Amino acid sequence: MGKVAVVGAGMTRFVRRAQETGKELSYLAARMALDSCGLTLKDVDAVVVGSAPDAFDGVHMKGEYLADGSGGWQKPTLRCFVGGATGVFAPIVGWYHVASGQFDTVLVVCEEKMSSCHPHPQGAFLTIFDHTTERALGPNLLWIFALEMNRYMTVHGITKEEIALVAVKNKKNALDHPCAHLGSEITVDDVLNSEVMAWPVNRLDVSPASDGAAAIVMCSERVAKRVSDRPVWVEGVGWHLDTAYWTNRDLYYPRYVEYAARMAYDMAGIKEPRKEINIVEPYDPFDYKELHHLEGLLFCKPGEAAKLTVDGVTARDGDLPVCPSGGLLGVGNPIAAAGLMKVCELFWQLRGEAGRRQVPGQPRRGLAQAWGDLMQVGTVVILGI
Amino acid sequence: MREKITNPDAIRTWPGKVPVEYVYTVGVASEPFFRALMERGRLLASPCPECGVRYLPPRLFCERCFSRLEASLELEPRGTLEAFTVVHVDLDGNRLDEPQAYGLVRIHGADTALVHRLAASDADEPEVGMEVEAVLLPPAERTGSILDIRHFRPV
Amino acid sequence: MSVKITHWPGTSLSSADFAEGRVLTVRGGVKAEYAWDAGVAIGRYLEELKRGRLVARRCDGCRRVLVPPRMFCEECFRPTDAWVRLADTGTVQTFSISYVRWDMVRLTEPEIPAVIAIDGASPGYGILHLLGEVDPKEVRVGMRVKAVWKDPAERRGAITDIRYWAPIREGG
Numbered sequence: 001m002g003k004v005a006v007v008g009a010g011m012t013r014f015v016r017r018a019q020e021t022g023k024e025l026s027y028l029a030a031r032m033a034l035d036s037c038g039l040t041l042k043d044v045d046a047v048v049v050g051s052a053p054d055a056f057d058g059v060h061m062k063g064e065y066l067a068d069g070s071g072g073w074q075k076p077t078l079r080c081f082v083g084g085a086t087g088v089f090a091p092i093v094g095w096y097h098v099a100s101g102q103f104d105t106v107l108v109v110c111e112e113k114m115s116s117c118h119p120h121p122q123g124a125f126l127t128i129f130d131h132t133t134e135r136a137l138g139p140n141l142l143w144i145f146a147l148e149m150n151r152y153m154t155v156h157g158i159t160k161e162e163i164a165l166v167a168v169k170n171k172k173n174a175l176d177h178p179c180a181h182l183g184s185e186i187t188v189d190d191v192l193n194s195e196v197m198a199w200p201v202n203r204l205d206v207s208p209a210s211d212g213a214a215a216i217v218m219c220s221e222r223v224a225k226r227v228s229d230r231p232v233w234v235e236g237v238g239w240h241l242d243t244a245y246w247t248n249r250d251l252y253y254p255r256y257v258e259y260a261a262r263m264a265y266d267m268a269g270i271k272e273p274r275k276e277i278n279i280v281e282p283y284d285p286f287d288y289k290e291l292h293h294l295e296g297l298l299f300c301k302p303g304e305a306a307k308l309t310v311d312g313v314t315a316r317d318g319d320l321p322v323c324p325s326g327g328l329l330g331v332g333n334p335i336a337a338a339g340l341m342k343v344c345e346l347f348w349q350l351r352g353e354a355g356r357r358q359v360p361g362q363p364r365r366g367l368a369q370a371w372g373d374l375m376q377v378g379t380v381v382i383l384g385i
Numbered sequence: 386m387r388e389k390i391t392n393p394d395a396i397r398t399w400p401g402k403v404p405v406e407y408v409y410t411v412g413v414a415s416e417p418f419f420r421a422l423m424e425r426g427r428l429l430a431s432p433c434p435e436c437g438v439r440y441l442p443p444r445l446f447c448e449r450c451f452s453r454l455e456a457s458l459e460l461e462p463r464g465t466l467e468a469f470t471v472v473h474v475d476l477d478g479n480r481l482d483e484p485q486a487y488g489l490v491r492i493h494g495a496d497t498a499l500v501h502r503l504a505a506s507d508a509d510e511p512e513v514g515m516e517v518e519a520v521l522l523p524p525a526e527r528t529g530s531i532l533d534i535r536h537f538r539p540v
Numbered sequence: 541m542s543v544k545i546t547h548w549p550g551t552s553l554s555s556a557d558f559a560e561g562r563v564l565t566v567r568g569g570v571k572a573e574y575a576w577d578a579g580v581a582i583g584r585y586l587e588e589l590k591r592g593r594l595v596a597r598r599c600d601g602c603r604r605v606l607v608p609p610r611m612f613c614e615e616c617f618r619p620t621d622a623w624v625r626l627a628d629t630g631t632v633q634t635f636s637i638s639y640v641r642w643d644m645v646r647l648t649e650p651e652i653p654a655v656i657a658i659d660g661a662s663p664g665y666g667i668l669h670l671l672g673e674v675d676p677k678e679v680r681v682g683m684r685v686k687a688v689w690k691d692p693a694e695r696r697g698a699i700t701d702i703r704y705w706a707p708i709r710e711g712g
Contacts, residue, residue, distance in 0.1 A: 010545075011548070012548065012549050012550035013550035013552065015551075015552035015553075017553040018551060018552065018553065019416070020410070020412055020413050020445070020549075020550065020551060021412035021414075021415075024445045024446075027446040027451070028549035029549075031451055036545070040451065041451040055403055055405065055570075058405070060570075068448035069446065073449055116408060116409050116410075117405050117407060118407065118408055120644045122642060123643055126403070126642055127403055130608070131399050131401055131574075132399045132576065132582050132586070132698075132699070133582060133667065133668075133699050136399075137669065138641065139642060139653065139668065140638065140640050142636075142640060143636055143668075146636030146638065146653075147635065147653065147654070150634045151681070154681045178548045179548050197640050198636045198639065198640060198653075199638070200636070212550065245608070245614070247665075247668050248607075249664075251633075251655070397577070397697065398577050400575055401574050402574060403572075405569070405570075406567065407568050407569065408565050408566075409565060409566045410563055411565065411566060416563065529564040530564075
């Protein structure tokens with residue numbers, strides 16, 4: 001397999017409601033990514049589009065709709081989708097487009113426009129539950145997060161106070177992100193006293209639904225050395241799906257994330273992730289998910305991620321910065337775009353271009369991870385410089 | 386090992402729908418287009434400064450070269466009928482009382498076609514290549530929608 | 541080669557921009573309804589629910605007893621082998637106290653969704669359902685519960701033929 005680099009990145013602001021249409025958002029991010037590395041559409045051999053269910057934007061066959069805004073005019077173009085894990089899956093698809101030797105330069109674009117969906121995107125989530133055995137109960141998507149969070153807390157004896165620290169950290173980190181939807185300085189008490197949605201989930205435990213797009217440019221080694229003075233290399237990729245029978249699994253541990261991580265670590269030759277990875281951008285649509293995923297990614301033993309947060313290890317200036325971007329909790333959650341935002345963040349951090357968000361100590365290697373569907377999918381990308 | 390269905394009464398389906406509706410913004414490129422249509426009865430196009438293609442309705446970007454575009458070209462609502470179809474059934478397959486013609490109209494000065502209704506009339510059978518013009522709603526009834534154009538009719 | 545980014549695109553709108561007509565919008569929906577086939581395994585599951593019984597499928601490959609039942613084993617990737625009757629009792633694996641309806645409308649009386657591991661199925665194999673006849677403050681992971689069924693005449697072959705699951709009281 002050929003070596004694959006990321007050479008450019010771009011994103012729109014993540015906002016509650018964007019005036020831009022989905023394809024306009026895609027264009028703005030894609031154009032920014034190309035401009036950032038001095039390439040034009042002529043240089044692009046193929047396009048990968050990542051986007052969540054069509055039901056959110058309200059556009060059927062969204063991949064086709066988004067194709068022109070993503071640079072796919074008269075090019076080999078493919079839309080990929082693995083639920084919430086799509087944003088980190090799209091760069092994996094981009095990677096194998098290039099690693100296979102078929103293409104030299106691939107544009108990867110992820111978009112979501114959640115605000116079109118009324119009265120609430122939750123209405124579209126209903127159909128992810130089994131139509132006969134679950135949907136009749138009137139489930140809200142928050143239920144499965146609440147059920148997983150409760151199981152996680154109960155098995156390990158973790159408190160809501162410890163978990164709330166993740167929301168406090170990420171929303172504060174997001175104050176330094178120019179695209180952030182919900183950066184703010186809050187306290188643990190603010191989280192605990194915010195509206196109870198579905199106990200143990202309070203409002204401030206949850207990331208906001210946002211509109212936005214993000215894009216990266218991926219190249220073969222030959223092109224990367226020509227167009228970039230600081231290519232960031234894809235060192236490992238991994239993905240894994242567990243069964244959709246989510247009520248047959250113990251939700252306290254995301255084993256599918258572990259399997260995805262092990263695949264990526266094997267590829268990257270990583271034996272001790274805690275020592276060999278400098279920045280982590282795990283998927284954090286809810287605060288407890290950051291902890292859950294850090295454990296699945298083997299950065300600590302199951303049940304020990306909360307302590308890393310309490311001890312400040314995961315702070316931006318800590319020993320293992322986690323979500324220095326501000327994550328989904330702070331930057332926002334336009335589903336697929338939010339995952340790719342994490343890959344963009346690694347690109348900027350590893351090149352020392354993250355500005356006020358820059359983690360100290362010249363990080364050499366970072367990991368981005370996303371998660372989705374019915375507690376089911378893990379996707380992992382490891383980048384290094 | 387598949388079980389045969391012996392009792393058709395036992396065949397079960399579970400009814401449902403996706404209980405959402407959508408509010409779409411028309412977008413940055415289309416906002417001035419619909420405002421010009423509503424307020425002045427004119428059509429805007431966005432020419433690409435790089436490759437020269439004139440898009441109508443306007444777009445934020447040229448899909449061919451990725452240039453950023455402006456809706457800077459104001460055109461009369463007249464053009465050429467590029468293609469048409471006559472529809473006899475509605476979305477559910479029911480017969481329409483009156484057939485409805487739809488066409489692709491290339492507005493003079495634009496390079497892309499617009500899909501819209503054609504005036505219903507026995508006397509004016511549509512013909513590819515014919516000259517057509519937009520019939521607009523009265524200004525007070527316009528809402529900034531593509532339906533501010535009632536239909537196109539032969540000139 | 542990378543440019544320093546000074547402008548981040550994207551136009552943020554407020555509720556007032558919509559309410560006061562400062563941006564043009566189009567409304568629309570998806571004009572479709574569905575009739576989903578329950579399928580072979582769940583069809584039988586629903587019929588048994590109507591009779592007031594819970595059933596599972598057993599796989600002789602991995603010896604798991606699977607609920608909800610399925611005609612194939614996703615681990616062994618072979619057909620499952622037999623129907624197994626389960627008890628209508630179980631153990632709460634996890635639960636939530638939910639103040640939001642499916643469409644985010646707020647509820648004053650919370651619902652208590654739970655994953656309930658069913659007695660007779662493989663350990664930890666559960667279904668999504670609701671708890672009832674219990675003070676939300678009293679619910680615990682590990683709590684033993686029993687199905688509270690609708691009257692036979694009201695049952696229609698649906699998961700909601702079980703109204704909810706209620707705690708099994710000591711000595712009761």
